[in-house]
Structure formats: structure tokens, C-alpha cells
Amino acid sequence: MSASTEATAPLSLDREKLYAARLRAVRARPYLATALFALRVVESRRVPTMAVDRYWRCYASPGFVARTSVDELAGVWVHEVAHLIRDHHGRGDRIARREGFEGRPADRLRLNIAADCEINDDIYGDGLDTPEGIVTPALLNVPKDELMEDYVRRIRLESLPGGLHLWLDCGSGADGLEREWDLGPDGADGLSEQEQDAVRFKVAQGLAGPPGEAPAGWRRWAEEAFQPPQPWRELLGSAIRAAVGGAGAGDDHSYGRPSRRSVALPGTILPSLRRQPPRVSVVIDTSGSVSDAELGAALLEVAAISRAVGGRRDLVRVVSCDAAARVADPLCAAEGITLIGGGGTDLRSGFTTALRRRPRPDVVVVLTDGQTPWPATAPPCRTVVGLFPRPYYRLRPGDDGYVPDTPPDWARTVRIS
Amino acid sequence: MTIFATPSAELDIAADLLTLLRTTDTEPRPNPQLEAVTLAVAADLPVLLWGEPGIGKTAALHQLAESLDLPLTTVIASVHEPSDFSGLPIVGDDPAEQGVPLAPPDWAVRLVRAGRGLLFLDELSTATPAVQAALLRLVLERRIGSLQLPPGVRIVAAANPRASAADGWELSAPLANRFVHLQWTHDPEVVVRGLGGTWPRATLPRLDPELLPGAVDFARRAVTGLLTARPTLVHRLPGSETRKGGAWPSPRSWDMTLSLIAFATAAGATRDVLAQLVRGTVGDGPGLELLAWIDRMDLPDPEVLLADPAGAELPERGDRRQAALEGVVAAVNARPDRARWDAAWELLVRAAETGPPDLVVVPATTLAALRREEWEVPVAIERLAGVVDVSRRADRVPAGAGAGAGAGR
Numbered sequence: 136m137s138a139s140t141e142a143t144a145p146l147s148l149d150r151e152k153l154y155a156a157r158l159r160a161v162r163a164r165p166y167l168a169t170a171l172f173a174l175r176v177v178e179s180r181r182v183p184t185m186a187v188d189r190y191w192r193c194y195a196s197p198g199f200v201a202r203t204s205v206d207e208l209a210g211v212w213v214h215e216v217a218h219l220i221r222d223h224h225g226r227g228d229r230i231a232r233r234e235g236f237e238g239r240p241a242d243r244l245r246l247n248i249a250a251d252c253e254i255n256d257d258i259y260g261d262g263l264d265t266p267e268g269i270v271t272p273a274l275l276n277v278p279k280d281e282l283m284e285d286y287v288r289r290i291r292l293e294s295l296p297g298g299l300h301l302w303l304d305c306g307s308g309a310d311g312l313e314r315e316w317d318l319g320p321d322g323a324d325g326l327s328e329q330e331q332d333a334v335r336f337k338v339a340q341g342l343a344g345p346p347g348e349a350p351a352g353w354r355r356w357a358e359e360a361f362q363p364p365q366p367w368r369e370l371l372g373s374a375i376r377a378a379v380g381g382a383g384a385g386d387d388h389s390y391g392r393p394s395r396r397s398v399a400l401p402g403t404i405l406p407s408l409r410r411q412p413p414r415v416s417v418v419i420d421t422s423g424s425v426s427d428a429e430l431g432a433a434l435l436e437v438a439a440i441s442r443a444v445g446g447r448r449d450l451v452r453v454v455s456c457d458a459a460a461r462v463a464d465p466l467c468a469a470e471g472i473t474l475i476g477g478g479g480t481d482l483r484s485g486f487t488t489a490l491r492r493r494p495r496p497d498v499v500v501v502l503t504d505g506q507t508p509w510p511a512t513a514p515p516c517r518t519v520v521g522l523f524p525r526p527y528y529r530l531r532p533g534d535d536g537y538v539p540d541t542p543p544d545w546a547r548t549v550r551i552s
Numbered sequence: 553m554t555i556f557a558t559p560s561a562e563l564d565i566a567a568d569l570l571t572l573l574r575t576t577d578t579e580p581r582p583n584p585q586l587e588a589v590t591l592a593v594a595a596d597l598p599v600l601l602w603g604e605p606g607i608g609k610t611a612a613l614h615q616l617a618e619s620l621d622l623p624l625t626t627v628i629a630s631v632h633e634p635s636d637f638s639g640l641p642i643v644g645d646d647p648a649e650q651g652v653p654l655a656p657p658d659w660a661v662r663l664v665r666a667g668r669g670l671l672f673l674d675e676l677s678t679a680t681p682a683v684q685a686a687l688l689r690l691v692l693e694r695r696i697g698s699l700q701l702p703p704g705v706r707i708v709a710a711a712n713p714r715a716s717a718a719d720g721w722e723l724s725a726p727l728a729n730r731f732v733h734l735q736w737t738h739d740p741e742v743v744v745r746g747l748g749g750t751w752p753r754a755t756l757p758r759l760d761p762e763l764l765p766g767a768v769d770f771a772r773r774a775v776t777g778l779l780t781a782r783p784t785l786v787h788r789l790p791g792s793e794t795r796k797g798g799a800w801p802s803p804r805s806w807d808m809t810l811s812l813i814a815f816a817t818a819a820g821a822t823r824d825v826l827a828q829l830v831r832g833t834v835g836d837g838p839g840l841e842l843l844a845w846i847d848r849m850d851l852p853d854p855e856v857l858l859a860d861p862a863g864a865e866l867p868e869r870g871d872r873r874q875a876a877l878e879g880v881v882a883a884v885n886a887r888p889d890r891a892r893w894d895a896a897w898e899l900l901v902r903a904a905e906t907g908p909p910d911l912v913v914v915p916a917t918t919l920a921a922l923r924r925e926e927w928e929v930p931v932a933i934e935r936l937a938g939v940v941d942v943s944r945r946a947d948r949v950p951a952g953a954g955a956g957a958g959a960g961r
Contacts, residue, residue, distance in 0.1 A: 149947070154908050154909055154942050155910065155941075155944075156946070158943065159948035161914075162947075172873075176908070251839040323811055327822075328825050332840065333827075333843055333844060333847065437956055
């Protein structure tokens, strides 16, 4: 505001142009309307172009608005609001904390570039012009359709191509680092975290509704917005631990022998802690549709988990459900697991083989892509299914296509991706 | 013992240093997490705090107990045996005749004798399955052996998130449904300031006796309104593995939600606090739908706006303002007549003059389309020129052609 020393009279923000651009953005992307309208415009002469903060304020430089066309401004609106909807500041904070580069501007710049890559590969086109000089995965020679978390690992500042001088600084809403123009949490008209979630939820609902023209990136975001996918290793591990930790296996109390505390408390019956290592049988669907790498990773994981919960090598058994057990063989040799050839590609026979063994397993872990019939009744032990994802899961309702049986309810199913 | 018999100057100095270290200030700082726990505890619902170890859950509960004036009993579940919760079988002289009584532990006896207190069951997730089974009876039936906990005792439990819990125990769906799940996180800023000598002091919500009937009415309207519109939300078992062990919607958890909305309303709690409670009781998806529903209930009634366009108070936030205007246009559409149509135009003009004009464009276009042949265009529309301009520029239509609100002309 103290720009009176400038030679020319300071420009005032052309709000009407900015609002016209917002309206164009809303028309091009109706599902973002709630979020776009929730943004509050703040005039700022310190912002190089346009920027957002983590409280959903949108800072705009009068000069930038004056020299940019309505078309391009519409694209910038969508770009900025996409940072907020996809929670780039929150995710940026978490990445920064995990990688230990809190507050280092160079790394925050990498975060901003990574966030831009996640957005820019799918928001333009279809009514929105691609602005000049934006960062795209193609420009940086990295694959498209990835997430900010992936891009930030790939991006090296020193290897950035020249000509990035048109760089848009998207503000603290994009990378979590406070800017000098930010109004902060106490400034007017900010959205609280829960209000932001509510706006995100409305956008996600709009995207999840009728099959619209929303690009795949937005739809994927909507699917995962409030149920972020958890790493399958943790889920599989926890499913197996929960299964072997149940009654009849693992650590538990028993009255079989007196507790050591009994001596001190005559007349009182105390339980003692006894260990019964769990017996785990792994049924592997080795039909051609499961890749070696997937299978190897999942099998290693199961072996590691069952050892961690106290299972000895001889207590982990592997039943392979197809003759073509290529990977499993060397892997199992290295892990000291005996691989026994099973019969056919039908998982039901795998179950039968696994359950016929004596002593009976406490837990059956099945690794499969799900293209198989399942036993009609629950086996007499806990079952964990590690399911490799296959393209048919993405079939939309109404499409004709092969839809196999889903794993039954009595099994705990973990998607391995 | 003899060491302490003679006064030691060294230890005195150490004690001085400790006193200095322990002298810290507090400053008022809103703490939505603590407010949410307070309301759930006040509503007598079992709370489960999910949080990494060592982030101050216990310290927060000390503050809570102090402010509710309840004695705090902390029981670390993982160092106990199942019999400590289900009662120790004591063999008497003639078990066949007198039976074997289940003796409760001392802390339970003290709790019952006091008649009131805050029982904090820490480290629920690292206890063995048998201990957990015994604890569940305590949480759900409020029984320890043969002792029944009095109604004045409130129960809070804490658990480590599944990802960080080494032994990976998790709640079964029926059990998870009985808890209010609250995520407990730490704010690095608060910790740094606290280590610097100033800890936050939260002002805890107090229920306002005057607001009680209104709060109950509001809570009932909110929950029944949503469930009437979305009956599938009444009961939905968690499907995917990621949602297991968390909050999910069922008649029981909706009932809990109803209580929590009433408590939050009577305490004048912020929307953030309410959102934590609601999402922690019925889950994220249904919780957010309920919050969106409450948002809509908060929007001004279209009929009230139409009745007095000049004095109408429109919401400040853009998306809410647009929703309110669309509600007005929908109301006119539902019962169209000339006076209502004119009043709606006046409202749109007011909205365009007091806020961003772009969000008036869509309601104005819809309203213009509602015109009947015999209705004359109101003079007020002239004042929507700015809106028409914005709309034109957005449409890439050369000036002069009718667009947006101009369609009514």
C-alpha cells in the first residue's frame, strides 16, 4: 500500500476481471465451484503473481492480474484452488517433517514444484488454457500421474531446466512455508481446518456423483480424499498379527501352570504367561496373472511378519496353487521355506491342502489376484487374504466385463498395490 | 536410609534447581482436542484417544480431571493381568458352599468408595488379548470383578495407532462402535513454547443451562433431518480393511452423535470441536455429511430472506452465500409468483453490491429463466450491470449480446 513513491500511480486490483476469470473457471470445472467460491481474494503487492495460504485466502498481485488474460487467470484460479483441495500444505508439512527439511527454502521450493507437477498434468485442457511456462512432469522428464510425494523424491533443483523464470510462487498453501505476505491464522476470513475438510468433502461428493467429465486425477483424489490408502505392508502385517494374536495362538494367559506371583499371594489363583508360537500356512496363487515381483514382495513380507510374531521357520508353511512356481522356489530356498506343489489354479484346493496338514495351521494367509472361486464355508482358522489389484476393479457399474467373486466376508482382505 | 538422615547441601541445591525447572507459566490457548474430550466425558460416553506414545495424553487428562474436579486414576493396561480387571479368584474355606469370590484391585475399591472419578486406561493397544477382553467388560459394563462402578466415574482410554503399535491389536467392529474415537496429535509450536516455560491453558467448555432445551431440539433436527434424507447412512458396517477398528455409523453411534451435538451446542463449542466429535463417532464420511447438513441448516431460511430482502443478512463466505442465493431461487421456483420473483431480484442485487459479483451469476440466470410472460422486468435488474459484465467477460461474448442476468431483459 505504501507504493506512492513509485513513479506511476499504483494499480488497483481489477477485481472484476479476477471474478470473471473465477466464473470462467467455475463454468469449465463445475465440480470445483464450492471450493472456488470459498476462496477469499486479498489484494497484495508483495505476491509475484497469485498465491494461496493454508487458510484458503487467495492473494493476488494487481500488476499480474492487469497483464494476464481472463483465460489464463481462470487457469491460475483452478491451479491455486487445486493446491488447497489436495491439501498440499498439510502433505508438504508431513513430507518436510519426515525428510527433515523443515524450513529450508530450497526444499520447500522442491515441494512447490512437486505439488505443481501433481496438479498441472491433469487440470488444463478441456476449456482451460495451459498457461505459459508452467512446470509439468514432461518438462522435468519425470513420469506423469504421480503424487507430490513421489515427485519430491525425483526432483533435483540443480537439474531443473532453464527458463523457469516464469515460476509461479503459489504461497504457503502449496508448500506449507509461511510467506511474508501471509495474514496468518489470526487474519480475517480464514477457513478453519474443519471448514476446509467440509469444502473438500463437498468437492469430493460432486466428483463421485454422476460419471462426469472430471479427469482421472481428480476422480482418484476424490476416492482417496478421506480414506487415504494405507501402505499394504502395515495392513497385511497388522492383519496377520491380529490373526495369530487371537485366542489359541501367540502370547496369552493360561491357568496351565501357576504364576510366579502365586508364591506371594497364598490362596489366590493367578494366571501365568505362556507362549504358543502360531502356525502359519501361506497359500500362493501362482497363476500367470500374478507377477514375480509382486509375489516375491508379498511372500517375503509374510515370512518376515510371522517370524516377528514368534513363529519359527518350521512353523511357516507354503502351499503353492499352480505348477508354475517360478519365483517362489528360489525365494523360499533363500528364506528356508519348503514349497510344496499344489493342485490346479483353484484356490479351494489350496485351502484343502493347507488345512489337511497336521498340526493344523492357526492362520491361513492367501496371496492371490482374486480370479478364483472361494470355499463356500469358512475354514476352521483365521484367514487373511492379500489381494493383488487387477484392472477389472476399475470397471464402472454397467460395463460388461468379467467380475470375479470377491473374497468372502470371513476373510480379512488387504489390497496389495 | 542413613544417607537421608543427614541434610545434604548438594541435594538441597539440586532441589532448588528442580523447583526452578518446574516453575512454568501458562497462557490461555484454545485446544479443540481437549474441548472435544471434555464434552464427550461430560456426555458420559467412553472416549478412546488415538495417539503416538509420549505426546502428552496423560498431561492433558490431568488438566481435564482438574477442571472437572474429578480425581484421576491412571491404570496402565499393559502391565496388568486379566484378573486385575475381572477380579482375582480368592479360594475361601469352602468353595463349593460359598463360591469363589472375585476380588477387585485396590484402585477400583478406592474409586467406588469415592463414588466419582476419571478412570484413564492407558496403553490399551499393548495389553495382551486376555487383558483387553477383561478391560472391555470394564469399559462396556463398568464392572470390575464383583464391583459395579458408580455413575459418577467416567472412563477414558488411550491406544497407539495401528501403524505404530508393535503388537497390532485392533478393535472389533462392535467394540469400535461404542467409543468416541479422537485423534490426539501434538502441536510442535505448543511443545516448543512449553519447553520454553509457557504451557497452554485451555478454557474448557461450560454448559449453559439456558441453552439446554434448544440444544436438544437442534441435535434432534440435525440427525433426523440427515437420516431422513439419507436413510442408507443409518447403519453401514465398515467395509475396507483401512476403516476397521474406527468409527462407523449405526443406530447406537447416531444416538451418541445426537448427545454430542446437544452437548456441543449447549456449551457453545466451535464447529471444529463438533466436527472432531461427530467424525469420531460415526466416521469421516457420514460425519462430514452431517456437518454439511448442519451447515445447510445454518444458512438463512429462504422464506425469511424473501420476506425482507432489504434487511436480509447474507452469509459472508462465498460458497455459503452462493448456496443461500440458490436456496432462494429454488424457493421461488417451488412457489412462483410475481412478488416473490421481485423480492429474489432485490436479494441478488444486494448480494452483488455487498460481495463478489461472480457468485450471483448462476442464481441470476436461473431466476431469469423463471420469468412468466406477464411479469415485467423489475427496475432492480439495472443494478446488476456489474454482474452482467463479469458474466460477459467470463463468456468470451462480445459486449452487447445478452448473457447471464441479461437474459431476463
